[in-house]
Amino acid sequence: MNTASTESGASAAGRRAPGRxxxxxxxxxxxxxxxxxxxxxxxxxxxxxxxxxxxxxxxxxxxxxxxxxxxxxxxxxxIGEIEVDDEEPGATHWQPAVRAAAVSMFKVLSRHRNVAVLLTEQIPTGPNAAVYRERVLALLLAHGFPQSLAPRAYASLARYVLGFAMQLTADRAAKSRDEARTSAALHRIDATRFPATRALADFLPMPIEEEFAFGLDLLLAGLAQMRDQHAET
CATH class of the missing domain: 1.10.10.60 (Homeodomain-like)
Incomplete structure (x- = not known):
């Protein structure tokens, strides 16, 4: 057996380049x-x-x-980019705080317009998602939402934001052109057959940001009404 050769091989192995x-x-x-x-x-x-x-x-x-x-x-x-109010849940009114959280989430998804489809693949369970969920649930519980209603309210808000985010497109120029074509078509519509549509053509289609804000206010008002109804029973 060639001892020198064996020792040389062992030495070369010891000097073998490390992994990346x-x-x-x-x-x-x-x-x-x-x-x-x-x-x-x-x-x-x-x-x-x-x-x-x-x-x-x-x-x-x-x-x-x-x-x-x-x-x-x-x-x-x-999700870590979403701004979440860190005040004590009972120290602020729930509606503006929850609204701010939903608006911040929508703005983040607007910046990252390709992420919404990924949110449909799995429910986020990471540490930032946990902080966001905890904050909104704590706000709802601290302001009179019963345990049976708070998680439903949170889920509805989250899915509402996601639903609007799914309508966003990364090609903003194409979206703008499509809205312009739609507006032009509505202004050419037969006013005798579709008088209401023609009368409101100046307001259609509504920018998605305005639709989002309007619908969010309706959703929050509805949740407040449901909370009050639960309190009366």
Missing amino acids: PRIPLERILTTALTILDEDGADALSLRMLAQRLGSSTATLYRHFENRADLVAQVVDRI
């Missing part, structure tokens, strides 16, 4: 969010992310079990 260095999670999530914003939800994959980072999918598996885990963490990072 670990990439900070924040950099990974920032890059993933860029892919999502620029290329859409379908483009967000571990392989594409590894290419953008100049790394390998094996490196990413140190942080994520699979694509679903990657999506969950990216979604939670986005």
